Amino acid sequence: MRRWLPSPLLSASLLVMWLLLNQSMAPGHWLLGAVLGIVAPLLARPLQPHGHARIHRPLALFRLLWFSAIEIVRSCFNVSQIILLRRSADVNSQFIRVPLDLRSPHGLALLSCLINSTPGTVWVEIIPDSHELLLHVFDLHDEAWWVDTIKTRYEQPIIEVFEGPGTDATGERT
């Protein structure tokens, strides 16, 4: 099972992608999609240096995604208000640094996707020495609030999702 289907979630999403692309539920397309879902992860495995991600708590992941969807809509309105109403020189755009505890590469990828999808914040890079995240904020009024939000609202759930409560991620990789 583990050998031929290293990541059931990836295989299932490839099958769904195939069915959506063909817009058909015919048995032939289920068969082709299943072949794609099994063969593609096996062929792509050498390309993934960190192995497949293991999601420990799907419920926490859904809660995190729901929260970030709300956050995306909210900050969309904030950013559009700023674009429409304020002069560009008055906007306080700043780089800030957020110290991170998250080490799992999949977790970092998810965190960067969520932060970059939210209008008003762009992830620049992780400073290798201190493991701090360099972030650019469109309209900064309170740096401590941003650091606190990212650490409690985003980073903590991601650590829960990928590393599980109390276990480390390294032992789980295939």
Next chain:
Amino acid sequence: MSALESLPWWAAIVTAFLLVLGGLITVLGTLGLARLQSFYQRIHGPAITITLGAGCILLASMLYFTVTQARLVIHELLISVFVLMTAPVVAMLIMRAGVYRDMRASRDEHDGDDVNSP
């Protein structure tokens, strides 16, 4: 165009609302791109276009085809998932390209340290 004539009112109103909202948000995002002063501010403008503007128009497209073809048409989800997964990568790479280029330019200018450097 017989399918279009049988379009119910509620679907037409919701689709039209989503289309108008999506169009306005798209213009807002690119307005930010055209109007803001520095590069680091401009990069935040298109994020609205990509997330909410594209999201509204994709939703409208899904709703319209589902109602007119009388079956579930949700393959636009593929585009939304693709855009949501790739747009952050693009934003991060462009941002890093900008930061590196600024660092390189200020290093060439005066061989000291620069303001943007992490």
Next chain:
Amino acid sequence: MTPAMLLSAAVFFALACVVLAMLLCTLRLMIGPAAQDRVLALDTLWMCVMLLALLLGIRHGSQIYFEAALIIALLGFVSTIALAKFLMRGEVIE
């Protein structure tokens, strides 16, 4: 006034908005002071073209435009990544 008329008016409005957005992108593409501004404008232009394809699909009631939009999104992603990588390092393939 029928639902179809309301819908075609909305589609027309959204098309006009997207074309205006493309014009703004083109403006930034031409005046952008630095190369990264131009790449950003080009990326947004790809996104607008994708939205334009979707809107044309609704206008003509045809599903063919979906494939076009998907391919435009794919091509836009790849070309922007290549350009950004080029700006960052000065080489596409290291």
